Amino acid sequence: MKNRYLSQIVFPEIGKKGQEKIKNAKVIVIGCGALGCAIANNLVRAGIGKIKIVDRDLVEISNLQRQILYDEEDVRERIPKSIAAKRKLEKINSEVKIEAIVSDVNFRNIEDLIKDCDIVLDGTDNFETRFLINEACVKHKIPWIYGAVIGGAGSTATIIPEKTPCLRCIIEEIPSPGNLPTCDTLGVLNTIPAVIASIQTTEALKIIVEDKNLNNDLILIDLWSTSREKIKIERKRNCPVCVKKKYIFLEGEEISHATSLCGRNAVQIVPQKRSQISFKKLEEKLKHLGKVKYNEFVLSFKTGDYELIVFPDARVIVKGTTDISIVKTLYAKYLGI
């Protein structure tokens, strides 16, 4: 395994010293879809010391078009994405410490998740979580790298608290539903995530080796039209986050507990109170009402047109609808909360 990182060591901007810094670095990838898979793949092959991968979802057949760490067996076995990613990545590089976390990232857990990390990499698919990441990273002074893809296009920016403007300086409010194209309406090609994730990973490596030439702009790339744009970003004088240090997303005021999942015809419910669910007991309760199956990570319950995916912490993803009121009714009915 002596020459595993030779190509990076001979690259002058990294060198032996830089490779050592990469080995000592700890990062977190939030969301392990198309972007998260490509970022984690790059960083693990590059020899990152420790990586945490957080994702709330299971691998599905429609993910395989672009989420490069998963295969058909993961779909059949109903494996959570972060677990499937860890299993694959460990085969690629056993020197890296990989922590897989099956969880929703929200105002309750984000600070604990990020505070021992050097960099936060955005692999999410929604602005609610990105605004939360932005506040947590500004508060804890942790660099984070924003990335987003849709259709054949994507964008990225590198945010260094106290040095650069933050995400709220670029985007003032969460775009309201209906005003923004989503993966439901525009789809996503499998080429653009690789490009945006490569920029995100390269920025992470530059931060780790303390290279000064970080990206200072909002980069927009459209692969279909092969166009690229760099937009200068400036600090907003009254930015609620990086100027006024008001963290309303972190306080939980702006976070909804039921969220429609992008491109999925599914809704996620995160219960107010955390509790531990026994799949065995729940199976007993539900088996007369529909089809129940479970493994060590999730329990699936099919009834009529809906499927409820239950996680041990009482979080549920309901498939077959985007109607939040239906989902709340199903949750109350079957989980009794």
Ligand SMILES: [Zn+2]
């Ligand atoms: Zn700001």
